[in-house]
Amino acid sequence: MNHLSAYLEAIGIVDGVTSQSIACEVCGHTGYEIVVDSVATTEGRFDRLPVVACELCGFLYQNPRFNAAFYQAYYERYYRQALFGQTQPERDFVLDQMRRGEFLYRSLAAYLPPTGHLLDVGCSAGGMMVPFARRGWIVAGNDPDAAYAEFGSKQLQLRIDVVAAENMRLPDAQFDLIVIIGSLEHAYDINRVLALCRKACAPDGLLLIEGRAFGYGVLNGHFSHNHRRYLTIESIEMLMLRHGWEPVLSTDAPLCGPTRPGGVHVLGKASTSxxxxxxxxxxxxxxxxxxxxxxxxxxxLTGFVGAAVSSAHVTGAPS
Structure with missing residues (x-):
């Protein structure tokens, strides 16, 4: 892990950290190529944290992957502070969430029943659920950030559980719409998250996944270290098919409005896995x-590896 020491020191978490190489989370293939070898950490600083592409399906993900305790500590103690400079949501942030929720409802209206049950996975303060609740939807969300979830529960009167998505406890076959707006790129185990969502999805229910890390990185000229993976329309479609949703809408249109550029969205309908x-x-x-x-x-992109570096024949590949 010597080549990762500078990254861990920049993040401020060095004790008890382990890492290992992982297979592709989409197709299970173990072969990959390093495509970007450094990511943005703190302001103006880049550290080595390889981003690889699966040789079989093209899925982009960080490899090696650190242990779960590292990510839990990072998101609980450092993430909001690093991103926003504070650990409590600002008024403008919550208002933007509400506006994005309104954009989303209008974008999906043709696919939705008049009312139903909505689950927002990784909902932060929960503002995106408010426009649905105002239209009679029964809404529920979850987020591992206790301060943001508590704000949504108390100030917005929303049901928000403080829990990592991998540990959600959900009723079977209940939700008519499940949304994961950017959060899947942060999750530790996306296949467990999607399996739990599929079990909780109504028989004709819908799943919307937003991926933003890839497009936003291309716009900015670098990848951020905050994302475990960098979703494209194609990789989202693959994940949906694997877990039991048939894509019915795939688009780079700003379904949630203009304030988060670079996003892509796939809407899937419950089907056979x-x-x-x-x-x-x-x-x-x-x-x-x-x-x-x-x-x-x-x-x-900063850190782009011009000649593909394959895990099959390169000394020092992530391990």
Missing amino acids: MSVNALVDLIPVRWPEHGARTRHALTN
């Missing part, structure tokens, strides 16, 4: 250019 083997067979048919197109978009 696809085996990993079936998904692997589908990749060259449905997304044949995903890897090449993604790599091309990265060429101007």
Whole structure:
């Protein structure tokens, strides 16, 4: 872990940290190529934390991955302070959440029942649920950040559980719409999160996933260290099919409004889950250019590795 020491020191968490190389979270393939070798940490600083692309499906993710205790400590103690300079939500942040929720409702209205049950996974202060609640929806959210969740519970009168998404306890087959707006890029175990969401999804329910880390990184010219993975439309579609949603809308249109540029959205309807083997067979048919197109978009990023560095033959690959 020597090459990661500078990163850990920049973050301020060095004790009890371990790391290991992981397989692709989408298709399970173990081969990857390093495509970006450094990410933005503090203001104006970049440290080595490799971002790799799966050789099979093109999925982008940080590798190696640290132990769960590291991420728990980071998000509980440092994330909001580093991002916003404080640990309590500001009024403008909450108002922006509400406006984004209004944009989202209007964007999805043609797909939604008049009322229903909404779950917002990683909802922060919960402001995006407010426009749905005002229209008669029964809403629930969760977030591991206790201060933000408490604000939404007390000030907005919302039901928000303080819990990591991997540890959600949800009723079976209840939610007509589940939204994960950017939070899936932060989660520790996305396959567990999506499995829990599928179990809680109503028979004809919908799942909306927003990915923003990839597009926002391209716009800014660098990736942030805050994201465990960098979702594209294609990788979201793959995850949905694997876990039992059929994509019905895939778009880079700003469904949640203009204040968070670079986002992509996929809306899926509950269906039958696809085996990993079936998904692997589908990749060259449905997304044949995903890897090449993604790599091309990265060429101007700080830390871009021009010649692909493969895990199969490079000394010092993440381990």
